[in-house]
Amino acid sequence: MKSTSITPVADRQLRNKTSFSQTVSNSLTMAYRGLLKIRRTPEQLFDVTLQPIIFTLMFTYIFGGAISGNVQNYLPVIIPGILVQTVITTSIVTGVQLREDMDKGVFDRFKSLPIARIAPLSGALLADTIRYTIATVLTFTMGYIMGYRPDGGLGHVAIAGLLVIVCAWSISWIFAFFGVIARTASSVQGISMIVLFPLTFLSNAFVPAETLPNWLQWFVKINPISHLVTAVRDLSNSGTIGWDLTISLIGAAIIVAIFAPLTVRAYMRRT
Amino acid sequence: MCNYQRREQIAVNSDWAVEASGLVKTFGTNRAVDGVDLKVPTGSIYGVLGPNGAGKTTTIRMLATLLRADEGSARIFGYDVAKDAQIVRQLIGVTGQYASVDESLSATENLVIFSRLLGLGRLEAKRKAADLLEEFGLTEAAKRPLKNFSGGMRRRLDLAASLIAQPPLIFLDEPTTGLDPRTRNQMWETIRRLVKEGSTVLLTTQYLQEADELADRIAVIDHGRVVAEGTVNELKASVGTSSLYLGIKNLQDILAARQIVERVLNVGSSASTEAGKIIAPMADAVRVTDLLIALRGAGIQLAELSVQKPTLDEVFLTITGHGVQDDASKASDESEKEGVVRG
Numbered sequence: 001m002k003s004t005s006i007t008p009v010a011d012r013q014l015r016n017k018t019s020f021s022q023t024v025s026n027s028l029t030m031a032y033r034g035l036l037k038i039r040r041t042p043e044q045l046f047d048v049t050l051q052p053i054i055f056t057l058m059f060t061y062i063f064g065g066a067i068s069g070n071v072q073n074y075l076p077v078i079i080p081g082i083l084v085q086t087v088i089t090t091s092i093v094t095g096v097q098l099r100e101d102m103d104k105g106v107f108d109r110f111k112s113l114p115i116a117r118i119a120p121l122s123g124a125l126l127a128d129t130i131r132y133t134i135a136t137v138l139t140f141t142m143g144y145i146m147g148y149r150p151d152g153g154l155g156h157v158a159i160a161g162l163l164v165i166v167c168a169w170s171i172s173w174i175f176a177f178f179g180v181i182a183r184t185a186s187s188v189q190g191i192s193m194i195v196l197f198p199l200t201f202l203s204n205a206f207v208p209a210e211t212l213p214n215w216l217q218w219f220v221k222i223n224p225i226s227h228l229v230t231a232v233r234d235l236s237n238s239g240t241i242g243w244d245l246t247i248s249l250i251g252a253a254i255i256v257a258i259f260a261p262l263t264v265r266a267y268m269r270r271t
Numbered sequence: 272m273c274n275y276q277r278r279e280q281i282a283v284n285s286d287w288a289v290e291a292s293g294l295v296k297t298f299g300t301n302r303a304v305d306g307v308d309l310k311v312p313t314g315s316i317y318g319v320l321g322p323n324g325a326g327k328t329t330t331i332r333m334l335a336t337l338l339r340a341d342e343g344s345a346r347i348f349g350y351d352v353a354k355d356a357q358i359v360r361q362l363i364g365v366t367g368q369y370a371s372v373d374e375s376l377s378a379t380e381n382l383v384i385f386s387r388l389l390g391l392g393r394l395e396a397k398r399k400a401a402d403l404l405e406e407f408g409l410t411e412a413a414k415r416p417l418k419n420f421s422g423g424m425r426r427r428l429d430l431a432a433s434l435i436a437q438p439p440l441i442f443l444d445e446p447t448t449g450l451d452p453r454t455r456n457q458m459w460e461t462i463r464r465l466v467k468e469g470s471t472v473l474l475t476t477q478y479l480q481e482a483d484e485l486a487d488r489i490a491v492i493d494h495g496r497v498v499a500e501g502t503v504n505e506l507k508a509s510v511g512t513s514s515l516y517l518g519i520k521n522l523q524d525i526l527a528a529r530q531i532v533e534r535v536l537n538v539g540s541s542a543s544t545e546a547g548k549i550i551a552p553m554a555d556a557v558r559v560t561d562l563l564i565a566l567r568g569a570g571i572q573l574a575e576l577s578v579q580k581p582t583l584d585e586v587f588l589t590i591t592g593h594g595v596q597d598d599a600s601k602a603s604d605e606s607e608k609e610g611v612v613r614g
Contacts (some may be wrong), residue, residue, distance in 0.1 A: 006469035
């Protein structure tokens with residue numbers, strides 16, 4: 001047994017501020033913790049593995065004939081749509097898991113450590129990008145198996161995937177906020193679904209906006225999800241980068257700018 | 272004024288590990304902590320003793336920057352817990368009542384992550400984790416997930432995690448609740464060793480024996496207030512003097528013996544005839560010699576003689592006006608059950 005003596009308080013270098021580099025390093029460590037947890041409990045990944053497979057199959061064969069005449073013609077429409085819908089739905093889990101995590105004793109320790117206050121949040125959110133990546137790859141793979149051959153080429157498909165992951169990460173801040181303020185994990189799930197369902201379905205993800213009644217078209221066209229879906233379609237189907245991509249990224253930035261500070265403040269207050 | 276205070280803080284930097292005054296925390300209508308003052312000298316073990324729900328945990332959480340006080344202030348080595356929270360966090364280690372470690376990860380992974388968060392490099396963190404696991408006898412269980420850990424192993428890991436940064440002040444919230452006697456003794460040893468190495472330990476407990484055994488000073492807390500403070504001996508003395516117990520060999524002598532006791536010691540006594548025991552308060556120890564000589568002169572034979580200091584139980588009863596026994600024994604029953612389930 002080692003006998004190390006404690007450094008007296010007077011000899012310690014103490015700082016009351018957390019530097020930016022420490023914040024980044026703390027967040028990365030917390031993300032590493034998130035990855036370890038996924039590795040320990042792989043069943044956490046059921047939703048991101050099964051949902052892309054089941055939804056892609058289901059929606060394509062159900063709506064394909066009705067909307068585009070046949071399944072083959074529907075694939076370029078539905079794959080980007082289902083990709084956005086699946087990945088963004090996945091981001092709800094971030095909030096739910098955050099709530100569950102915060103109820104555990106280990107969060108007390110995180111709070112008592114001299115680390116960046118935001119690290120447990122940003123780390124959890126960062127680790128969840130692995131989930132979005134899995135969902136993205138699986139959706140495109142399912143599409144490929146079903147005969148989808150995006151004209152944009154692999155490079156543009158990769159950019160499209162990245163765009164969806166970035167946007168899902170931004171949106172996950174909304175659910176993280178619910179996660180922090182809600183009392184139970186199931187209520188996080190509930191609130192998040194109510195927000196997300198109208199957003200994903202009242203968009204051009206599954207049907208062309210032109211087929212909708214006028215008043216609904218108005219909403220569908222301003223819905224940021226529609227812009228994201230269009231941006232992904234442009235990228236993967238024709239390899240073009242349009243205005244929609246810019247709007248999606250601006251929207252994502254606005255969400256982070258609003259919800260990241262809100263979430264962190266609520267998180268700090270809640271003890 | 273402000274400046275003056277600041278200078279004073281730095282001056283007392285090394286004397287007081289914890290200085291809290293008038294801490295208040297209200298949950299709804301319940302004043303969980305109702306004006307707690309604490310002064311913990313650097314380098315000591317300080318016990319906060321009280322029954323369940325007395326406000327011990329809430330107090331610790333406020334001192335450890337986990338909870339903001341509604342009123343009052345607290346300083347850790349002179350640093351304000353509200354204003355200099357991040358500095359305070361560099362000086363403390365907290366081991367909660369419920370193990371604050373990650374259930375889904377292994378012991379090593381837990382310690383590596385905490386070490387990394389505290390700024391250790393990858394290799395350093397691994398070495399630190401291995402060292403601590405060895406120190407706390409957890410090396411064999413290092414790779415196992417915590418789900419299979421016993422209560423005692425969890426506590427030890429929890430304490431190990433608090434020691435990564437070698438903090439000069441360690442908060443232990445009921446460190447031995449629910450542990451079996453052997454593990455509890457190990458925990459006590461560890462706590463004593465920490466203080467020997469220069470740490471200050473503030474621990475809460477509902478076991479009188481534990482406070483008696485470990486703490487240099489004790490604060491008795493009840494309904495969110497400190498109702499008594501001092502060294503163990505001071506507290507015991509505050510209840511009254513020691514008692515003299517005399518066991519009489521022949522029961523028929525007991526009346527005569529009592530008379531002698533009362534005459535020599537000049538006090539009232541009580542006797543239980545069936546057990547042949549006489550109990551008398553012992554104000555002056557020297558007179559016991561006279562008493563023994565007088566008893567021998569009268570031909571009264573003693574079976575046993577003992578002096579008993581007041582127990583902390585009695586202290587508690589006297590101070591709070593209600594027993595801690597019920598709460599404590601109930602809690603220990605519960606924790607025993609818990610131990611069985613976990614074990």
